Amino acid sequence: MLRGMLLLPGIVLLVVLDLYDAAPGEDIVETLPGLKNQPRFKHYSGYLNASGTKRLHYWFMESQNDPKSDPVVVWMNGGPGCSSMEGLITENGPFLVSPDGSKLHYNPYSWNMVANVLYLESPAGVGYSYSQDRNYTTNDDETSYNNHLALQSFFKKFPEYKKNEFYLTGESYSGFYLPCLAVRLMNDSNINLKGLAIGNGLSSLSMNDNSMMYFLHYHTVLGDDEWSMLQKYCCNCSKCEFSDPKDAKCRSLVRIAAQRIFTIGINEYDILSPCADGAPAMDENGEVIPSHFPSMLFRKHAFSHAWRKSGQMRNRLGLDSPCTNTSRMARFMNNPAVRKALHIEPGLPAWVDCSDDVHRNFVWQYEDMRAQHLSLLKTKKYRILLYNGDQDMMCNYLGDQWFVESLQQKLLKSYHPWYYEDKHEGRQIGGFVKYFTNLSFLTLKGAGHMSPKNKPQPAFYMITHFLKNQPF
Amino acid sequence: MLRGMLLLPGIVLLVVLDLYDAAPGEDIVETLPGLKNQPRFKHYSGYLNASGTKRLHYWFMESQNDPKSDPVVVWMNGGPGCSSMEGLITENGPFLVSPDGSKLHYNPYSWNMVANVLYLESPAGVGYSYSQDRNYTTNDDETSYNNHLALQSFFKKFPEYKKNEFYLTGESYSGFYLPCLAVRLMNDSNINLKGLAIGNGLSSLSMNDNSMMYFLHYHTVLGDDEWSMLQKYCCNCSKCEFSDPKDAKCRSLVRIAAQRIFTIGINEYDILSPCADGAPAMDENGEVIPSHFPSMLFRKHAFSHAWRKSGQMRNRLGLDSPCTNTSRMARFMNNPAVRKALHIEPGLPAWVDCSDDVHRNFVWQYEDMRAQHLSLLKTKKYRILLYNGDQDMMCNYLGDQWFVESLQQKLLKSYHPWYYEDKHEGRQIGGFVKYFTNLSFLTLKGAGHMSPKNKPQPAFYMITHFLKNQPF
Numbered sequence: 001m002l003r004g005m006l007l008l009p010g011i012v013l014l015v016v017l018d019l020y021d022a023a024p025g026e027d028i029v030e031t032l033p034g035l036k037n038q039p040r041f042k043h044y045s046g047y048l049n050a051s052g053t054k055r056l057h058y059w060f061m062e063s064q065n066d067p068k069s070d071p072v073v074v075w076m077n078g079g080p081g082c083s084s085m086e087g088l089i090t091e092n093g094p095f096l097v098s099p100d101g102s103k104l105h106y107n108p109y110s111w112n113m114v115a116n117v118l119y120l121e122s123p124a125g126v127g128y129s130y131s132q133d134r135n136y137t138t139n140d141d142e143t144s145y146n147n148h149l150a151l152q153s154f155f156k157k158f159p160e161y162k163k164n165e166f167y168l169t170g171e172s173y174s175g176f177y178l179p180c181l182a183v184r185l186m187n188d189s190n191i192n193l194k195g196l197a198i199g200n201g202l203s204s205l206s207m208n209d210n211s212m213m214y215f216l217h218y219h220t221v222l223g224d225d226e227w228s229m230l231q232k233y234c235c236n237c238s239k240c241e242f243s244d245p246k247d248a249k250c251r252s253l254v255r256i257a258a259q260r261i262f263t264i265g266i267n268e269y270d271i272l273s274p275c276a277d278g279a280p281a282m283d284e285n286g287e288v289i290p291s292h293f294p295s296m297l298f299r300k301h302a303f304s305h306a307w308r309k310s311g312q313m314r315n316r317l318g319l320d321s322p323c324t325n326t327s328r329m330a331r332f333m334n335n336p337a338v339r340k341a342l343h344i345e346p347g348l349p350a351w352v353d354c355s356d357d358v359h360r361n362f363v364w365q366y367e368d369m370r371a372q373h374l375s376l377l378k379t380k381k382y383r384i385l386l387y388n389g390d391q392d393m394m395c396n397y398l399g400d401q402w403f404v405e406s407l408q409q410k411l412l413k414s415y416h417p418w419y420y421e422d423k424h425e426g427r428q429i430g431g432f433v434k435y436f437t438n439l440s441f442l443t444l445k446g447a448g449h450m451s452p453k454n455k456p457q458p459a460f461y462m463i464t465h466f467l468k469n470q471p472f
Numbered sequence: 473m474l475r476g477m478l479l480l481p482g483i484v485l486l487v488v489l490d491l492y493d494a495a496p497g498e499d500i501v502e503t504l505p506g507l508k509n510q511p512r513f514k515h516y517s518g519y520l521n522a523s524g525t526k527r528l529h530y531w532f533m534e535s536q537n538d539p540k541s542d543p544v545v546v547w548m549n550g551g552p553g554c555s556s557m558e559g560l561i562t563e564n565g566p567f568l569v570s571p572d573g574s575k576l577h578y579n580p581y582s583w584n585m586v587a588n589v590l591y592l593e594s595p596a597g598v599g600y601s602y603s604q605d606r607n608y609t610t611n612d613d614e615t616s617y618n619n620h621l622a623l624q625s626f627f628k629k630f631p632e633y634k635k636n637e638f639y640l641t642g643e644s645y646s647g648f649y650l651p652c653l654a655v656r657l658m659n660d661s662n663i664n665l666k667g668l669a670i671g672n673g674l675s676s677l678s679m680n681d682n683s684m685m686y687f688l689h690y691h692t693v694l695g696d697d698e699w700s701m702l703q704k705y706c707c708n709c710s711k712c713e714f715s716d717p718k719d720a721k722c723r724s725l726v727r728i729a730a731q732r733i734f735t736i737g738i739n740e741y742d743i744l745s746p747c748a749d750g751a752p753a754m755d756e757n758g759e760v761i762p763s764h765f766p767s768m769l770f771r772k773h774a775f776s777h778a779w780r781k782s783g784q785m786r787n788r789l790g791l792d793s794p795c796t797n798t799s800r801m802a803r804f805m806n807n808p809a810v811r812k813a814l815h816i817e818p819g820l821p822a823w824v825d826c827s828d829d830v831h832r833n834f835v836w837q838y839e840d841m842r843a844q845h846l847s848l849l850k851t852k853k854y855r856i857l858l859y860n861g862d863q864d865m866m867c868n869y870l871g872d873q874w875f876v877e878s879l880q881q882k883l884l885k886s887y888h889p890w891y892y893e894d895k896h897e898g899r900q901i902g903g904f905v906k907y908f909t910n911l912s913f914l915t916l917k918g919a920g921h922m923s924p925k926n927k928p929q930p931a932f933y934m935i936t937h938f939l940k941n942q943p944f
Contacts, residue, residue: 218690220862220904220915223887224873237709264889265901272744272863272918278898279891390692391744401696415695417736419751426750429737432692443692446744 024157026343027060033337034104035095040064041112043094045342048153050146053132054124058154059085059342061094061112061119071165071194071467073115074151076122078172078202080143081359083127083351084119085333086326087171092452092459093119101331109456111169114464116161118154122147122177125358127333127351128344136355139363144180151191165194167467172395172449173296175201175386179372186379195383196376197466200395200449202296203386203403204368209243209298211399213257219271219393221261229253244300255303262293267323270448271391275323294321294394295359321394326353373407377438384439385466389447389454390431397443409436418442418472420461430458433472442472496629498815501531504567505809506576511566512536513584517814520625522618525604526596530626531557531814533566533584533591543637543666543939545587546623548594550644550674552615553831555599555823556591557805558798559643564924564931565591573803581928583641586936588633590626594619594649597830599805599823600816608827611835616652623663637666639939644867644921645768647673647858651844658851667855668848669938672867672921674768675858675875676840681715681770683871685729691743691865693733701725716772727775734765739795742920743863747795766793766866767831793866798825845879849910856911857938861919861926862903869915881908890914890944892933902930905944914944 027046031038042062047055063070075092077084089097092111095104111117121127123143125136138146155162166185168178175198185193202208217227234240234250242254262268265279298304332338333351376382386404388397412435422428431443442462447455452463465472499518503510517531535542547564549556561569564583567576583589593599595615597608610618627634638657640650647670657665674680689699706712706722714726734740737751770776804810805823848854858876860869884907892902903915916923916930924931937944 220869220917223904223906224877225887265891265899274894274897274900276897278894279900281899397692405696415697419737422746422750425746425748427737427753428746428751432695434695445692 023160027157029059029341029343032095032104032341033335034097034102034332039094039106041067041094044157045344046157047343047345048120048150048157050124050149050153051142054146055130055132055345056124056146056150057121057128057342057344058150059088059119060154060158061088061110061117063116064094064110064113067116068160069164071115071167072118072161073111073167073169073463073467074118074120075111076120076147076168076170076174076177078170078174078177079126079354079359080123080173080177080362081126081356082172082354083121084170085121085127085351086329086353086450087452088119089329089332090453091450092456092463093117097328097332099328101328101335104332107456109452109460111452111460111463113460115167115467116164120147120150122150123358126355128339128342128348130345130348136357137361137363138358140176140180140365143177144184147177147181148184148188151185152188155190162190163192165467166192167195167197168193169197169199169463171199171201171451173202174198175203175395175400176366176369179369179376180366182382183372183375186376186381193382195385195466197385197387197463199451200388200392200397201386201400202395203373203400204370204406205296205299206243206367207402207406208296208395208399210240211396211402212297212393213240213242213254215393215396215398216257216261218398221266221271222257226253226257230257243298251301254298255301258298258301259293259303265323266393267448268294268321268394269324269392269450270389270454271393273323273391273448276325277322280322297394299364329353368403370403370406373439377407377409380438382438383466383469385442385462386440387431387442387444387451387462389444389449389451391446391454392449392451394449401441404434404436404439404441407436407439409439411436420458422457428458430455430461430472435471440466440472495632499532499629501813501815504576504813505807506569506574506804507567511578513539513566515566516629517816518629519815519817520592520622520629522596522621522625523614526618527602527604527817528596528618528622529593529600529814529816530622531560531591532626532630533560533582533589535588536566536582536585539588540632541636543587543639544590544633545583545639545641545935545939546590546592547583548592548619548640548642548646548649550642550646550649551598551826551831552595552645552649552834553598553828554644554826555593556642557593557599557823558801558825558922559924560591561801561804562925563922564928564935565589569800569804571800573800573807576804579928581924581932583924583932583935585932587639587939588636592619592622594622595830598827600811600814600820602817602820608829609833609835610830612648612652612837615649616656619649619653620656620660623657624660627662634662635664637939638664639667639669640665641669641671641935643671643673643923645674646670647675647867647872648838648841651841651848652838654854655844655847658848658853665854667857667938669857669859669935671923672860672864672869673858673872674867675845675872676842676878677768677771678715678839679874679878680768680867680871682712683868683874684769684865685712685714685726687865687868687870688729688733690870693738693743694729698725698729702729715770723773726770727773730770730773731765731775737795738865739920740766740793740866741796741864741922742861742926743865745795745863745920748797749794752794769866771836801825840875842875842878845911849879849881852910854910855938855941857914857934858912859903859914859916859923859934861916861921861923863918863926864921864923866921873913876906876908876911876913879908879911881911883908892930894929900930902927902933902944907943912938912944 027044094110121129124131452459499516566582593601596603919927
């Protein structure tokens with residue numbers, strides 16, 4: 001606190017300090033390793049209380065603009081089981097980690113340029129969050145309950161932010177986390193919830209499965225012959241059912257296609273990007289050895305259950321694609337000096353990007369988030385943005401577009417391109433957007449699953465306009 | 473010639489020189505401006521004779537490997553009206569031009585690493601090719617006739633290459649040029665034609681139009697609502713007709729979609745790349761002012777005729793997209809020292825990437841190249857590769873895939889990924905491929921219309937394997 005006070009001359013400002021600088025001195029990050037120069041804005045890392053012995057790690061970045069009046073924005077990565085530190089140090093945070101994990105550099109398109117951003121590791125067991133009882137079995141409802149408690153704990157630590165506008169943002173499985181949490185916040189008058197922005201969110205298991213097969217055909221992965229066969233056995237004229245087909249031949253075709261697709265060396269999170277480890281080798285028959293199957297896909301197919309249970313997977317989780325590499329994050333987050341600077345509780349195990357324990361034991365309670373979104377929209381109080389990097393295959397844009405349509409809200413403006421002023425290239429298409437009352441669907445052209453990482457400039461344009469309630 | 477002889481000690485090698493170095497001394501490029509070091513391989517630039525007063529400019533790169541035994545490969549860009557110098561100095565040539573047009577740097581993935589490559593500017597009126605009578609009205613058959621004469625003229629200049637294997641390669645409208653030329657070469661026993669490799673070729677006007685609408689939907693440009701309407705009025709269950717629809721409502725929907733798509737600021741040649749000039753501005757109603765329509769598209773629609781004739785187009789040609797920038801090429805090619813080094817005939821007008829004169833006056837004689845490909849395949853003597861950068865919208869991969877299927881050749885291996893060893897990233901998917909007898913369809917993942925420029929390493933892998941008749 002002393003450091004803050006010394007900067008403020010005079011008694012009047014000390015009063016302001018009282019009101020707006022009630023932040024917890026013990027959580028302030030004084031010196032963050034890896035940075036050449038410490039930031040001008042304040043940031044805090046520590047723990048928030050949830051139920052029982054659960055303690056959720058957070059890292060909070062005050063706005064670089066005007067902390068007092070800028071909104072408070074939560075960012076959460078998905079999984080379930082993955083850490084929001086990924087978002088912070090590789091996507092939209094103020095410091096991005098170097099390839100070797102030793103250094104940080106400033107991100108000119110950090111979302112804390114326009115907002116106070118709270119990165120939350122949730123549920124307990126993810127990253128540096130933990131529970132003393134080490135019980136990491138949880139589900140959607142319990143997770144949102146604990147996230148709500150953690151937010152209450154946050155506003156206890158930072159009461160000066162209670163009046164600010166409050167937004168939930170995140171990506172991937174946050175498509176389940178955030179609507180569940182938002183529904184709880186509807187009844188909490190102490191939190192000034194204004195809206196949600198979800199990137200490449202999982203919104204409906206079946207729509208995600210079904211659209212993925214289209215997406216794969218649309219991006220040359222499923223050739224015309226295979227696509228024709230799938231259409232013949234899985235579709236009628238207007239509709240295809242790949243997620244839970246009744247036809248045995250269709251089930252078999254989906255199994256063959258899905259298993260191959262997840263083993264040939266495509267970067268599932270960004271279909272045009274290289275496979276970070278190199279594509280898997282083939283056996284003597286020229287076939288790729290199956291090693292991986294993402295656990296949120298095709299859950300109604302016996303093959304995906306069998307695969308998950310079989311222990312065949314080289315990759316423990318089935319969460320990280322074999323084509324992604326999370327080592328630079330782990331190197332940074334596990335640096336003892338970083339742990340110390342971030343006030344990580346001693347004795348905790350090493351940070352990993354995605355927790356096997358949490359993921360395996362997570363109980364999926366919902367098929368989709370329709371009811372949650374409709375509850376929110378019915379109040380006419382909240383703005384919802386579903387945005388998708390259009391090169392992601394895991395939670396592809398088409399499934400979320402279908403999901404948004406399925407909410408049947410009143411159309412305000414039909415699908416059209418949106419533009420941003422690129423620093424180097426001039427006026428450019430950022431993607432496409434469609435507006436409904438309090439609801440928008442938006443694509444980020446050329447971005448993958450982690451769209452603020454892939455396309456920082458248009459993603460920053462997008463979030464700024466969303467927070468300010470300006471058209472894109 | 474002296475320079476060559478001085479390097480060769482003794483009489484035996486002088487005999488070899490007689491046989492293998494009959495190349496025209498007057499065409500040799502001694503010193504090429506823009507290069508820090510002159511190349512170790514020999515290259516020649518000059519003129520080839522075609523009919524009447526037509527003189528076609530060529531630039532011939534001897535192989536950096538083994539000129540004597542390596543194949544001779546022709547490269548031709550499309551248009552009609554565009555110069556093959558584009559291919560040379562920005563795609564697959566040994567020297568690539570710098571952004572300011574003043575310098576050249578060596579291309580480690582130049583196709584002359586494995587072949588003797590002849591870049592031909594055709595027809596007369598393109599680039600530095602000309603006709604003394606200045607009549608630049610021509611058509612497909614006359615063009616292929618003149619290309620054949622030019623090749624005969626080439627082998628007269630370079631008789632030592634007559635026995636080498638001979639291949640035709642090129643992109644875009646070369647999808648028409650090369651099959652027409654190849655059919656003529658079938659009856660010329662002096663030219664050892666072995667095959668054709670065509671990149672993002674125009675193979676069928678209707679398939680290109682029809683597939684383009686799918687492609688645009690597949691890449692988020694046409695939203696679901698518009699796509700549903702198009703399907704309703706232009707399609708039955710299994711087939712859509714956008715190119716020449718009978719239904720008036722469908723014609724109107726296609727017109728609206730096509731006109732918008734070509735004006736909103738998409739890079740038509742590489743859909744995820746930025747628009748080089750910046751996207752066009754909007755008028756006060758928020759509408760983009762139409763300025764451009766590519767002339768090979770939707771030729772059966774009244775709107776495209778009207779547009780071409782109206783002089784509305786800001787861009788003279790309707791060939792170059794408003795999002796491409798050809799100035800660095802023009803700067804290099806028009807450098808007086810470059811013209812001199814390349815033996816460009818004095819008094820010729822400035823080099824432009826694509827000739828308005830040639831394009832406007834070109835008479836399109838064919839609807840598609842089916843008959844030509846089938847003639848070639850019937851002999852069982854020639855290998856044909858149609859390859860497509862999968863991000864190109866002008867001649868999209870789907871149309872060429874359909875075209876290849878329409879040839880109904882015997883399937884040898886179904887659609888599957890192909891791999892290459894990336895210098896930095898290890899084993900990677902280069903794209904997908906399907907083999908028929910003497911015919912392959914192949915995609916280049918992430919590449920646009922000018923795929924050797926966008927993805928030099930996999931494109932080089934592809935051409936090497938094609939020339940050596942090895943599986944991809």
